[in-house]
Amino acid sequence: MTALTQQQAAYFAQTFERMVVNVSGAIMGKEHVVRLALTCLIAEGHLLLEDNPGTGKTVLAKAIANTVQGSHARIQFTPDLLPSDVTGVNIYDQKRQEFEFHEGPIFRSIVLADEINRASPKTQSALLEAMEERQVTIDGVTRSLGSPFMVIATQNPIEQAGTYRLPEAQLDRFLMKTSVGYPDHNATVALLADAANRDRAAGVPAAIGASAVSQLSAAADQVYADPAILGYISRIAEATREHPDVRLGLSVRGCLAYVRGAKAWAVAKGRPMVLPDDVKELAQPVLGHRLVLRAEAQFDGTRVEDVVEKILVDVPPPQQRGQF
Numbered sequence: 001m002t003a004l005t006q007q008q009a010a011y012f013a014q015t016f017e018r019m020v021v022n023v024s025g026a027i028m029g030k031e032h033v034v035r036l037a038l039t040c041l042i043a044e045g046h047l048l049l050e051d052n053p054g055t056g057k058t059v060l061a062k063a064i065a066n067t068v069q070g071s072h073a074r075i076q077f078t079p080d081l082l083p084s085d086v087t088g089v090n091i092y093d094q095k096r097q098e099f100e101f102h103e104g105p106i107f108r109s110i111v112l113a114d115e116i117n118r119a120s121p122k123t124q125s126a127l128l129e130a131m132e133e134r135q136v137t138i139d140g141v142t143r144s145l146g147s148p149f150m151v152i153a154t155q156n157p158i159e160q161a162g163t164y165r166l167p168e169a170q171l172d173r174f175l176m177k178t179s180v181g182y183p184d185h186n187a188t189v190a191l192l193a194d195a196a197n198r199d200r201a202a203g204v205p206a207a208i209g210a211s212a213v214s215q216l217s218a219a220a221d222q223v224y225a226d227p228a229i230l231g232y233i234s235r236i237a238e239a240t241r242e243h244p245d246v247r248l249g250l251s252v253r254g255c256l257a258y259v260r261g262a263k264a265w266a267v268a269k270g271r272p273m274v275l276p277d278d279v280k281e282l283a284q285p286v287l288g289h290r291l292v293l294r295a296e297a298q299f300d301g302t303r304v305e306d307v308v309e310k311i312l313v314d315v316p317p318p319q320q321r322g323q324f
Contacts, residue, residue: 004222004272012219013270015208016042019067022207026063026200027056029187033180035268036285037064037152042216043264045175045257046131046151048289053156055180061112061152062201068213069206070109070148077119083126087136101138106130107145109210113153121164127151128170148213168248168292175257176282177289223263224273228318232279233258239311240287245297246307254290261286276317283308 004012016038023034037060040047049057058074065072075086088104105111106127113127130136131151135144153174155166171177183191197203208216233255241249250258259274261282266274284305291304 003224004219004267006272008219009223009267009272010270012216012267015212015216016268018207022067022204023060023063026204027060027180028190029183030056030060030180033178034060036176036178039261039264039268040175041068041148041150041213042220042268043175043257043260044148044150044217045261046153046173048153048155048171048174048177049179050155050157050177051179051181055182057114057152057154057180058112059201060180061110063204064150064152065108065110066201066204067207068109068148069208069210070213072110072112073105073108074112074114075105076114077116077123079118079120081119081123083123084138086123086126087130087138090139099139101141101143104136106136107143109146109148109150111149111151113151115156116153117155117164117166119164121167124164124166124170127153128173131173148210168290171289172251172253174289175261176285178285217264220260220264220267223267223271225259225263226273226318229262229274229276229279230259232276232315232318233262235315236279236283236287236311239315240291240307243307243311245293245302246291247294248290248292250287250290254286258282258286280312280317283312 019038020031020034023038024031027034037047041064051057061074062072064070075081084104086104086106088102088107090099090101092098093100116124116127126136130145134149135142137143182188194200237250237255237258239249240246243249258279262274262278265282266272266278269278287308288304291307293302293304293307
């Protein structure tokens with residue numbers, strides 16, 4: 001694989017920054033969350049948001065879709081939602097005497113799966129299979145979901161009655177987990193001053209074409225990750241599995257996602273190589289939803305965030321290339 005040049009990395013960073021500014025015009029005061037979301041998009045991953053209602057999750061998804069000239073769909077997950085409501089269904093056309101496929105909302109560039117934990121496990125699995133394979137198979141026919149394709153799923157941290165918790169194997173399919181959160185005082189005042197604008201995402205112009213996302217993803221794949229960096233990520237993974245408070249540590253799938261995310265994060269800063277700081281900065285969003293604490297640790301008040309921070313302290317980063 002040809003390594004990315006410094007000039008190519010600088011162009012990537014300029015394009016990425018233009019996308020960040022574009023999306024931030026709709027969701028104010030949340031630049032870090034926007035960067036994480038766009039990093040997921042470039043790394044061909046998916047994002048899980050655990051957040052309170054009314055914090056701008058739908059606006060974020062629509063703004064990203066408009067930024068890359070892609071399509072957008074919002075699926076409200078409810079207990080009676082069927083897998084076919086997500087993927088689509090074949091309907092018999094009596095006039096033509098043949099079945100005609102009607103696409104579900106999964107056939108969009110950016111799909112917002114709102115309150116995914118309210119749907120049945122069967123429906124959750126239909127969505128998560130599409131996320132993993134980037135295709136759906138209905139009545140023996142496989143259909144590609146195209147590119148770009150990204151799922152932004154949300155979970156409500158309150159009102160857990162009647163919800164179906166996502167199993168660990170399904171959580172592992174999300175590249176990152178974060179939260180939008182409430183805006184700060186200045187951003188809130190600015191939003192209130194523009195209260196007449198009922199659809200802030202609608203005014204977001206296109207920054208790049210949909211085909212350019214695939215080119216950015218290919219460029220991110222060419223970012224150099226030194227063996228010392230790969231060893232660093234491997235040692236972090238081992239530390240999560242051996243930690244006395246952790247019942248389930250970082251999987252191999254999680255390690256691969258970590259590397260892809262770190263490469264996209266690095267080149268978004270104009271660097272053609274991954275540094276230890278990139279690995280550290282993505283530790284919480286990449287590891288937070290993948291680690292499962294032991295019941296005793298949860299009872300004692302231990303948080304996953306604390307475990308991740310402790311692991312980053314205990315596992316020394318490489319100081320130079322080739323150091324393992």
